[in-house]
Amino acid sequence: MIDEAVTDNDAWSVWPAPAKLNLMLRVVGRRADGYHELQTVFQFVDRCDRLGFRVRDDGEVRRDGALPGVDAEADLTVRAARALRAATDCSLGVDIRCEKVLPMGGGLGGGSSDAATTLVALNALWGTGLDTEALARLALPLGADVPVFVRGQAAWGEGVGERLTPVELPEPWFLVLVPRCSVSTQAVFTHPRLTRDSKPIKLADFTDGDVVNDCLPVVRDEYPAVADALDWLSQWGEARLTGTGACVFAAFAGRDQALAAWEQRPAGIDGFVARGCNRSPLLDRLADIDTQLSSRHGQA
Numbered sequence: 001m002i003d004e005a006v007t008d009n010d011a012w013s014v015w016p017a018p019a020k021l022n023l024m025l026r027v028v029g030r031r032a033d034g035y036h037e038l039q040t041v042f043q044f045v046d047r048c049d050r051l052g053f054r055v056r057d058d059g060e061v062r063r064d065g066a067l068p069g070v071d072a073e074a075d076l077t078v079r080a081a082r083a084l085r086a087a088t089d090c091s092l093g094v095d096i097r098c099e100k101v102l103p104m105g106g107g108l109g110g111g112s113s114d115a116a117t118t119l120v121a122l123n124a125l126w127g128t129g130l131d132t133e134a135l136a137r138l139a140l141p142l143g144a145d146v147p148v149f150v151r152g153q154a155a156w157g158e159g160v161g162e163r164l165t166p167v168e169l170p171e172p173w174f175l176v177l178v179p180r181c182s183v184s185t186q187a188v189f190t191h192p193r194l195t196r197d198s199k200p201i202k203l204a205d206f207t208d209g210d211v212v213n214d215c216l217p218v219v220r221d222e223y224p225a226v227a228d229a230l231d232w233l234s235q236w237g238e239a240r241l242t243g244t245g246a247c248v249f250a251a252f253a254g255r256d257q258a259l260a261a262w263e264q265r266p267a268g269i270d271g272f273v274a275r276g277c278n279r280s281p282l283l284d285r286l287a288d289i290d291t292q293l294s295s296r297h298g299q300a
């Protein structure tokens with residue numbers, strides 16, 4: 001968490017970086033480079049990190065404030081800004097603030113979303129003019145989950161998550177529990193007992209109710225806090241793991257029902273209630289900025 005709150009003003013432009021949920025996840029193969037071929041369904045929720053950007057004239061890319069456990073040079077926002085600068089020969093720089101709301105290592109894709117928001121926001125603020133395809137190409141080397149956040153549409157994902165087909169899904173309310181443990185994505189994908197040869201399914205199988213997450217058995221065995229959260233949540237409906245965890249979630253017909261369940265939580269568990277969104281809040285912010293920029297150009 002940074003010291004100063006991120007607020008929109010003349011100098012700082014503030015953008016959302018939403019979480020994602022994997023509504024199902026099958027591991028259907030392993031590539032020669034060790035990465036795993038997946039089938040997954042991504043949907044966003046309206047719970048977001050908040051990023052602030054202040055354009056600099058001197059070409060420097062700087063993180064403003066600290067992010068515990070993440071050096072500035074390793075920060076995905078800084079790496080994303082540098083990747084965009086290099087790809088476009090842009091001479092501008094930026095100060096970046098991140099107000100962290102999403103837990104790190106929780107399977108909500110917060111770091112990936114921060115990277116995607118940085119690419120999309122700076123492409124607008126720097127005026128580098130890349131289209132979505134070009135931004136998604138820049139996104140993938142930053143992380144397997146970054147392209148879906150750049151595209152900003154709920155999607156059926158294949159490959160390592162880069163082959164994306166937009167989908168329209170119901171948008172329920174979710175209760176998301178955040179067990180107090182961090183799960184390493186790499187540790188799950190290298191676990192000897194991980195199922196790596198699931199039979200591929202079709203989107204229709206998912207909509208008919210096939211919502212298996214192949215990482216679940218391994219994560220349940222290795223992380224008792226995740227198992228406890230799943231067991232408690234199961235009383236309200238189908239309790240699922242997002243990505244490789246640690247977060248788990250269940251869908252509710254309305255906000256009130258999700259909040260009622262949340263109020264009965266056992267002591268010592270974190271979590272939140274959020275709405276599922278097929279369109280990322282990032283795209284709404286981009287539309288606002290595009291309107292502002294075109295009205296400024298219209299006035300000039």
Ligand SMILES: C[C@](O)(CO)[C@H](O)COP(=O)(O)OP(=O)(O)OC[C@H]1O[C@@H](n2ccc(N)nc2=O)[C@H](O)[C@@H]1O
Pocket residue numbers: 022034035036037038040107109112142143144145146159160161185186189243244
């Ligand atoms: C599990 C998911 O969250 C599902 O959306 C993603 O596939 C993970 O995406 P991510 O966190 O952006 O993952 P990356 O940062 O690219 O990879 C972290 C590590 O997980 C392993 N990894 C990741 C994705 C994948 N399809 N196969 C893998 O084997 C690799 O060892 C990699 O070193």
Ligand SMILES: Nc1ncnc2c1ncn2[C@@H]1O[C@H](COP(=O)(O)OP(=O)(O)OP(=O)(O)O)[C@@H](O)[C@H]1O
Pocket residue numbers: 067069070074075076077098103104105106107108109110111112113114115145185243244245
């Ligand atoms: N801006 C950032 N925010 C969060 N994590 C970052 C950031 N930059 C780098 N990282 C690193 O990325 C790791 C993964 O963070 P992230 O929040 O995306 O995990 P996750 O929710 O488990 O994601 P996934 O579902 O993609 O596995 C963190 O543990 C951290 O070391």
